[in-house]
Amino acid sequence: MKSGFTRAAIAAALTFGLAACGDATNSEGETAEAAKPKERIVVENARLVLPAVAGNPAAGYFDLTYMSGGGPVIESITVEGAGSSEIHAVDMIDGMMKMDKAAPISLMARTPVKFEPGGYHVMAMKPADTLKAGGKTNMTIKLSNGEEATVPLDIKAAGDER
Structure with a gap:
């Protein structure tokens, strides 16, 4: 028993x-x-560089890593305080560097995508006068699978390190 x-x-x-x-x-x-951590869209080193000439677009740079699978596409990126925002890329075309709207950017799990001078970047068109060097604003990234993240951007002057 x-x-x-x-x-x-x-x-x-x-x-x-x-x-x-x-x-x-x-x-x-x-x-x-x-x-478990809920951050599937990880953004580091995010900054917005103001234009040297007022009225020109500002440029957003950052490192983005998607921490999950599925390979979503970046649908849009908006910058608070900009009239509009566009994702651009710099490419070598016919022996010349040219900038234009980027083709869709697919994200791979845990593979960083760098938005940097000379490559992908966000053009913040018609930046508001309220965006001042030393301040902060927000950027929202929306993916094709419905996920989104809003992250702070440090605002830098035109001559600051990018």
Whole structure:
């Protein structure tokens, strides 16, 4: 009888233990899955460089990493305080560097995409006079899968390091 009770107790403990693994909760009552970091769009080194000549577009630079799979496409990027925003790329065409709107940019899991001088960047058209060097504004990135992230941009003067 003792061994039957022991086996039953072990079986109950294993069953309870396995069930707990599938739905573990933290001190706030969230499951382990819900408690994982929610940042799937990670943006680092984000800055907006103001134009040297008032009325010209400002340029946004940053490093973007998509932390999940699925390969969504960047649908749009908007800069708060700009009349409009466009994603541009600099390419070598017929031996000359040319800037134009970028082709759709697909994101690969955990593969950084750099928005930098001489490559991809965001053109912030008609920047408002309220955008001042040393300040901050926000940028919103929207993906084709419906995800979006709003991140702060440090505002830099035209002559500052890009």
